[in-house]
Amino acid sequence: MNELAALNEEQLMKLNNTRRRVIESIGKNMDLYGITLSIGHLYGNMYFNREPVTLDDMSHTMGMSKTSMSTGMRTLHDLKMINKVWGKGSRKDLYEVEPNWHQNFTDYFSIKWRKAVEQNMSALNRSLKENEALGQQYAEDQAFLDVLGSDKEKIDEALKYYKWLDRLIDSLETGDIYTFIPKEE
Known part of the structure; x- marks a missing residue:
């Protein structure tokens, strides 16, 4: 049985107002991190559900097409x-x-940062090789x-940063970060 069915109209209205405020806040927060406001609202709406939902359920709740809902659900699923x-x-x-916000943070940033680290380190390492080849090619030109x-x-300094970021990602994924910055109890 849907627990909201037992509420009277006034209770339901007040409950929805408090939830709407949180859902809007979640949507705005996720928008800051590059997730669309509507997907943030989708997560916020799902956050208050006490039971699993279908695409149809959420499409009806949010007034979105099933296609848009499917895209939003896939995005949230890919981000764990x-x-x-x-x-x-x-x-x-x-x-x-996934109600564990610490885990959501860890998964989201680990996925995004790991991808950035790999792409940037690859580009930096390619540039280092090209730099070395240029040095051999123009070994007589001291100014060059x-x-x-x-x-x-400069490239070496950038690589040091990305190696540090890689260790930060590892500390998020292993939970070691919480030794330095404990979760609130």
Whole structure:
């Protein structure tokens, strides 16, 4: 039985107002991190559900097309913010929110940062190789070698940063970060 069905109209209105404020806040927060406001609202709405929901349920709740809802659910699933779950007697896919905000933060940023680290380190390493080849090609031109040396130092500093960021990602994924910055109890 839907627990909201037991509420009177006034209770339901007040409850929805408090939830709407939180849902809007979640949507705005997620928008800051590059997730669309509507997907943020979708997560916010799902956050308050006590049972898994279908695409149809959320499409009806949010007044969005099933196609838009499917895209939103896929985005949240890819970011590990919702999980697909099994429901006895249901032929439709059911989804529930991952309520652990620490884990959501970890998953979201680990996915995004890891991708950025890999792409940027690859580009920097390619540039280092090209820099070295240029140094060999123009070994007699000291002015050019000085510029290449300066560029190499800058690239090396950037690589140090990405190696540090990689360790930060590892500390998020292993939970070691909470040794330094404990979760609120």
